[in-house]
Amino acid sequence: MKNLVEFSRKYGSDPELVLAGGGNTSMKENGVLYVKGSGCSLSTIEAENFVAMDLEELLKILEKEYPASDREREAMFLADVSAAKLPGEEEKRPSVEALLHALFPQRYVLHLHPALVNGLTCGVDGEKIAKELFPDAIWVNACKPGYTLAKLLSDKINPETDTVLLQNHGVFFASQTPEGLEELLQGMLSVLKAQLPGELPEVLEDVDLSKPFTPDHIVYCGVGPTLPETANAHLLYRDAQKINWYAKAFGGPLPLKKELVEFILNWEAESYRKKKA
Numbered sequence: 322m323k324n325l326v327e328f329s330r331k332y333g334s335d336p337e338l339v340l341a342g343g344g345n346t347s348m349k350e351n352g353v354l355y356v357k358g359s360g361c362s363l364s365t366i367e368a369e370n371f372v373a374m375d376l377e378e379l380l381k382i383l384e385k386e387y388p389a390s391d392r393e394r395e396a397m398f399l400a401d402v403s404a405a406k407l408p409g410e411e412e413k414r415p416s417v418e419a420l421l422h423a424l425f426p427q428r429y430v431l432h433l434h435p436a437l438v439n440g441l442t443c444g445v446d447g448e449k450i451a452k453e454l455f456p457d458a459i460w461v462n463a464c465k466p467g468y469t470l471a472k473l474l475s476d477k478i479n480p481e482t483d484t485v486l487l488q489n490h491g492v493f494f495a496s497q498t499p500e501g502l503e504e505l506l507q508g509m510l511s512v513l514k515a516q517l518p519g520e521l522p523e524v525l526e527d528v529d530l531s532k533p534f535t536p537d538h539i540v541y542c543g544v545g546p547t548l549p550e551t552a553n554a555h556l557l558y559r560d561a562q563k564i565n566w567y568a569k570a571f572g573g574p575l576p577l578k579k580e581l582v583e584f585i586l587n588w589e590a591e592s593y594r595k596k597k598a
C-alpha cells in the first residue's frame with residue numbers, strides 16, 4: 322500500500338501527466354483490488370482514499386447482460402460495481418474505471434492523461450502512428466468510458482499487455498512493480514518527444530471550446546461559448562492548447578466525437594466527480 326500511495330502522489334502531482342486530480346491508480350493483493358476513489362485527488366491521496374474491492378466479484382460483471390439504454394445500463398453497472406466493494410467500504414465510490422483496472426493481471430496499474438500522449442491519442446493519424454511506434458500496445462478507438470470501455474477491452478487484454486492507448490482520453494500502464502510503470506511511461510514519452518518538430522512554444526494558439534479533445538476538457542472547460550472562470554478550467558484549457566499543438570505531429574488535431582461529448586455531458590458519474598472536485 323505504501324508503494325501505491327507513493328507512486329500515485331508522484332504522478333498525480335506532475336501537471337505534465339495529469340491535471341485537476343484526474344487519472345487513477347490501483348494495486349492487487351490476495352484477490353483484492355485497491356483502486357482510487359472517484360473524485361479523490363491523486364496528488365494528495367491517502368491509503369484510505371483507495372477502495373478495497375473483491376476482484377472476482379468485480380470481474381463477474383463482464384458476464385452480465387445490461388440494457389442498451391445509457392441511463393439504465395449505467396445505473397445497473399454502478400450498483401454492481403458497488404456490490405463488489407469489501408465490507409466496510411460502503412461509503413466509498415471507486416473510480417469509474419475500476420473494472421478496467423481489474424482486467425490487467427499485473428499487480429500495479431497507472432492511468433494518466435499526459436498532454437504529450439494525448440497529442441497522439443487526439444491525432445488524426447494517432448492509431449496508425451501508435452501501431453508503428455508502440456506495436457505491442459493496444460489502441461482503443463474513442464468509446465463510452467466505464468462499462469463500455471472495460472467490456473470492449475475484456476477480450477483484447479492478455480497477460481502480456483502492459484500498455485493501452487485510449488483515443489481522445491489517455492493511457493493505461495500495467496506492471497508487477499512501480500519501477501516497471503516508470504519505465505513504460507518514460508519510454509513512451511521519449512519516443513513521442515522524438516516525433517515533435519521542436520520544443521513546445523510559449524504562446525499557443527486558441528482552441529475551440531465547442532470541440533473538446535477529452536472528457537476532462539468537457540468536465541472542467543465546458544463546451545463553450547466561454548471558458549468558466551475557475552483555476553481548473555484554465556489548467557485544462559492550457560492542456561487542450563498543448564494537445565492541439567502536439568497533435569500536429571500526429572496528423573493534426575481530432576476532437577472527440579459529438580455523440581461522446583453528449584454522453585459525458587449527461588453522465589451521472591462525471592457530474593459526481595465534478596461535484597467532489
Ligand SMILES: [Zn+2]
Nearest residue numbers: 344432434491
Ligand atoms: Zn482518464
